[in-house]
Amino acid sequence: MISSxxxxxxLPKKSKILVEHATIVTMDAQEKVIHDGCIAIDEGIIVALGxxxxxxxxxxxxxxxxxxxxxxxxxxxxxHIHLAQALLRxxxxxxxxxxxxxxxxxxxxxxxxxxxxxxxxxxxxxxxxKSGTTTFLESGLHTRYGSFAIAELLELSGMRGxxxxxxxxxxxxxxxxxxxxxxxxxxKDACLREAKxxxxxxxxxxxxxxxVWLAARSLGAVSxxxxxxxxxxASELQTGIxxxxxxxxxxxxxxxxxxxVFPVFHMQNYGxxxxxxxxxxxxxxxxxxxxxxxxxxxxxxxxPSSNSKLASGIARIPxxxxxxxxxxxxxxxxxxxxxxxxxxxxxMASLIQKARLLDPRVLDAQRVLRIATSNGAYALGLQNKIxxxxxxxxxxxxxxxxxxxxxxxxxxxVSTLVYSCSGSDVDTLIVDGRVIMEKREVLTxxxxxxxxxxxxxxxxxxxxxxxxxxxxxx
Ligand SMILES: [Zn+2]
Numbered sequence: 001m002i003s004s005x006x007x008x009x010x011l012p013k014k015s016k017i018l019v020e021h022a023t024i025v026t027m028d029a030q031e032k033v034i035h036d037g038c039i040a041i042d043e044g045i046i047v048a049l050g051x052x053x054x055x056x057x058x059x060x061x062x063x064x065x066x067x068x069x070x071x072x073x074x075x076x077x078x079x080h081i082h083l084a085q086a087l088l089r090x091x092x093x094x095x096x097x098x099x100x101x102x103x104x105x106x107x108x109x110x111x112x113x114x115x116x117x118x119x120x121x122x123x124x125x126x127x128x129x130k131s132g133t134t135t136f137l138e139s140g141l142h143t144r145y146g147s148f149a150i151a152e153l154l155e156l157s158g159m160r161g162x163x164x165x166x167x168x169x170x171x172x173x174x175x176x177x178x179x180x181x182x183x184x185x186x187x188k189d190a191c192l193r194e195a196k197x198x199x200x201x202x203x204x205x206x207x208x209x210x211x212v213w214l215a216a217r218s219l220g221a222v223s224x225x226x227x228x229x230x231x232x233x234a235s236e237l238q239t240g241i242x243x244x245x246x247x248x249x250x251x252x253x254x255x256x257x258x259x260x261v262f263p264v265f266h267m268q269n270y271g272x273x274x275x276x277x278x279x280x281x282x283x284x285x286x287x288x289x290x291x292x293x294x295x296x297x298x299x300x301x302x303x304p305s306s307n308s309k310l311a312s313g314i315a316r317i318p319x320x321x322x323x324x325x326x327x328x329x330x331x332x333x334x335x336x337x338x339x340x341x342x343x344x345x346x347x348m349a350s351l352i353q354k355a356r357l358l359d360p361r362v363l364d365a366q367r368v369l370r371i372a373t374s375n376g377a378y379a380l381g382l383q384n385k386i387x388x389x390x391x392x393x394x395x396x397x398x399x400x401x402x403x404x405x406x407x408x409x410x411x412x413x414v415s416t417l418v419y420s421c422s423g424s425d426v427d428t429l430i431v432d433g434r435v436i437m438e439k440r441e442v443l444t445x446x447x448x449x450x451x452x453x454x455x456x457x458x459x460x461x462x463x464x465x466x467x468x469x470x471x472x473x474x
Pocket of ligand 1: 244333
């Protein structure tokens with residue numbers, strides 16, 4: 001199977017688009033909201049914004065979108081996803097992280113073919129588009145998933161995305177060593193070679209819509225020498241680094257036992273901290289580690305559903321933001337969430353902090369929307385291009401219907417979005433000035449084909465890995 005098997009046709013062209021009658025939640029520096037507003041888009045850029053009279057002065061649209069009853073928000077930016085886990089939805093419910101990895105995820109991923117990698121990525125991208133995500137950061141592709149075919153699929157999907165090649169040289173995880181499924185173990189030199197090739201071939205493609213970073217696998221799977229090498233390669237390529245860190249308590253213990261310091265200090269010692277570094281999770285970060293992240297300008301990708309479902313803990317997000325850490329949001333993977341729905345993720349992020357700190361104001365709707373949009377753009381170094389609806393920025397916009405029964409009455413558009421909506425309320429999605437979903441019809445990917453192939457591939461994969469899921473889950 002090849003990438004174009006899942007594409008409908010050529011990408012929609014970047015026409016002169018007028019979005020009209022929208023409640024525009026700009027997320028600009030003033031976080032302005034424009035009622036009954038218009039957005040004019042030309043050649044992928046937002047060229048005018050405001051009332052109909054202001055916008056229509058010199059603009060002749062080729063394509064009009066009536067957004068009555070909808071809010072226009074910056075497309076969501078998911079800074080921690082696993083494309084290759086969409087196919088594993090529901091295979092490991094109600095297990096703790098370590099068991100979840102050893103018993104189900106690694107044996108299944110270790111049996112992946114490149115076809116599985118492609119089908120899973122198509123399913124994941126389809127779900128992201130249908131729930132309003134315009135940009136994502138992939139947390140690390142194994143060679144067996146077929147990173148080049150996935151890059152082609154990303155190009156065809158019309159989404160904005162950053163791919164990364166997983167880099168490793170040992171096969172441990174936190175408290176244990178030599179426990180990774182043999183199908184997951186990769187050679188260090190081959191990892192670095194593929195990472196560079198993927199970067200050369202795809203980074204910056206289509207006016208920067210596609211990017212390529214490096215992914216350090218985990219604390220227990222990357223030696224200090226390799227961390228140093230990853231840091232050097234990232235600075236040579238002028239690209240970013242992403243990594244899972246401080247996800248479970250065992251991470252701190254492992255780092256202290258092996259290296260005598262907490263994980264973030266260990267990363268500092270080997271050059272991993274920097275402005276273009278995104279750490280997923282950070283549930284168990286100490287105060288000193290949080291201060292260090294703020295000092296270096298590294299970002300955190302908060303994954304509240306994953307951390308809750310795997311019983312890993314609750315990250316101290318308000319405390320991190322208080323000292324200046326840039327916090328963004330991630331859905332992680334289908335087996336630990338089980339969806340790639342950033343609207344649901346925003347609600348989860350907000351509610352768990354209120355309950356933890358007994359304070360309803362601690363992470364309000366406005367701040368959580370910032371985490372899912374402008375903070376995500378900052379984490380990826382794309383804050384001058386995306387993350388808000390402003391003249392001069394790339395047109396990455398989600399139109400969300402807030403007129404359904406579960407949204408009414410609606411007094412504050414941002415509160416309605418965060419607390420009442422879900423991804424299925426997203427009506428239309430524009431990425432880089434192309435309409436890639438209109439009235440819930442995805443225009444770039446072949447939805448029926450993806451669903452059919454995903455069903456088939458998932459049952460073949462389980463049979464190949466000799467894993468049976470009973471109806472009572474684990
Ligand atoms: Zn993850």
